[in-house]
Amino acid sequence: MTVEQREATIKSRQSRCDICVLIGDMTPVMLCQDHDKATGQNRGMLCSRHNLGLGHFNHSPNELLAAVEYMKQYCQLQLVSAGGR
Numbered sequence: 001m002t003v004e005q006r007e008a009t010i011k012s013r014q015s016r017c018d019i020c021v022l023i024g025d026m027t028p029v030m031l032c033q034d035h036d037k038a039t040g041q042n043r044g045m046l047c048s049r050h051n052l053g054l055g056h057f058n059h060s061p062n063e064l065l066a067a068v069e070y071m072k073q074y075c076q077l078q079l080v081s082a083g084g085r
């Protein structure tokens, strides 16, 4: 991707991170080009927080899904204990 293509992509996305948009955060941010480290192929445009977050999970959907399951269990425990008061 050339510098011009990258700038056009950021402008067309109105500086919004692909993951932030999925969770409803439409705040414009500085974007990083996410890419597949194995193939070098470009993926989407992410804010630094989400780009770093994917890196902490080794860009592994399985690790991310395991974290989601973990958090769901934890949140359900919080709801049960809060309801028991």
Ligand SMILES: [Zn+2]
Binding pocket: 017, 018, 019, 020, 046, 047, 048, 049, 050
């Ligand atoms: Zn984001």
